[in-house]
Amino acid sequence: MDKKKLLKGSPEEDLKGFEEFIDHHSSDPNFLPRGNAPKKEVGFEHFTFITNDSTRLMKLKDLLMDNLPFASQHEQGENLIKAQQEEIALLKKNIFEICNKPESPYRTSMQEIFDSFFGPTQN
Amino acid sequence: MSLPIYQHINVKSLQLDDLKNFLNPDMNMRHPVALNLKQLEFDQQREMVGLIENFFSTNNFSYKFPYPVYLVMDQESSITQMPNAKSVEELPRFFHQKDTKMNVKESHLLGRNKLLQQELRNADAEYVETSLQKYGAIHRKVFELDKERLFYRSILNRLIKANKNG
Numbered sequence: 001m002d003k004k005k006l007l008k009g010s011p012e013e014d015l016k017g018f019e020e021f022i023d024h025h026s027s028d029p030n031f032l033p034r035g036n037a038p039k040k041e042v043g044f045e046h047f048t049f050i051t052n053d054s055t056r057l058m059k060l061k062d063l064l065m066d067n068l069p070f071a072s073q074h075e076q077g078e079n080l081i082k083a084q085q086e087e088i089a090l091l092k093k094n095i096f097e098i099c100n101k102p103e104s105p106y107r108t109s110m111q112e113i114f115d116s117f118f119g120p121t122q123n
Numbered sequence: 124m125s126l127p128i129y130q131h132i133n134v135k136s137l138q139l140d141d142l143k144n145f146l147n148p149d150m151n152m153r154h155p156v157a158l159n160l161k162q163l164e165f166d167q168q169r170e171m172v173g174l175i176e177n178f179f180s181t182n183n184f185s186y187k188f189p190y191p192v193y194l195v196m197d198q199e200s201s202i203t204q205m206p207n208a209k210s211v212e213e214l215p216r217f218f219h220q221k222d223t224k225m226n227v228k229e230s231h232l233l234g235r236n237k238l239l240q241q242e243l244r245n246a247d248a249e250y251v252e253t254s255l256q257k258y259g260a261i262h263r264k265v266f267e268l269d270k271e272r273l274f275y276r277s278i279l280n281r282l283i284k285a286n287k288n289g
Contacts, residue, residue, distance in 0.1 A: 044228070046126060046220065046225055047229050047232070049126070052217070054235065054239070060243055064188070064246045065246070068255070069254075071254070075258075077258070081261070081264055085268065088272050088275060091272065094279055095275060095279050098283070
């Protein structure tokens with residue numbers, strides 16, 4: 001680190017003894033063509049694509065080799081379906097019990113409808 | 124080693140020799156394939172789809188992994204389970220890349236993918252397909268039942284609320 005600082009900090013000292021040489025060639029356009037050379041292209045055009053593809057393949061591998069066999073062996077779906085069917089049956093039973101009470105809104109509405117069509121005529 | 128970009132194959136006839144040229148076990152191992160059936164007549168396209176599907180099912184190969192095999196055709200998508208499109212432009216953009224020279228780091232990364240590709244290629248296609256279908260069917264049923272359960276629950280809640288309010 002110290003060496004680098006020394007070099008950076010004293011460019012004039014580095015050129016000591018070369019002044020005449022540099023002055024002599026300063027008119028030559030090809031002398032020390034620094035910064036003119038074309039930069040070598042280092043593109044990573046496909047790097048992201050290949051990385052994404054790698055991730056895709058890895059996820060596929062996890063799905064096919066780990067997740068799918070595990071899900072097949074410990075399938076929860078059937079149990080869930082059974083539990084849901086039981087709950088649905090219970091809910092239906094409760095709904096029916098409420099609706100089947102003589103004073104329930106359902107019975108009252110049905111009674112009104114039937115009476116309006118088949119009930120005794122009012123004079 | 125080449126980039127995993129679309130390999131476009133124009134299918135020109137239904138002849139067995141032509142089929143043998145492109146239907147092989149490793150056709151979708153290193154890159155996705157787009158089988159363009161548009162040069163065939165409309166009815167021949169359906170026949171070709173059947174032959175291609177038959178090739179994959181009888182040999183227990185998958186047209187979905189490691190890389191998908193797409194059919195580019197005029198027929199409706201409902202005639203096949205295989206991924207398909209009406210034109211090349213409709214194919215997923217992910218695999219549309221310029222085929223230029225790769226640098227060392229990219230080649231190295233691609234080399235690492237080879238093992239994954241091989242592993243996926245060795246998977247039992249029929250088992251995977253069946254398991255996925257079964258898993259999907261069960262979970263669709265769970266979803267439907269849950270919708271039904273929520274419907275009855277909402278009715279019951281409203282009835283209870285109405286009873287309380289008199």
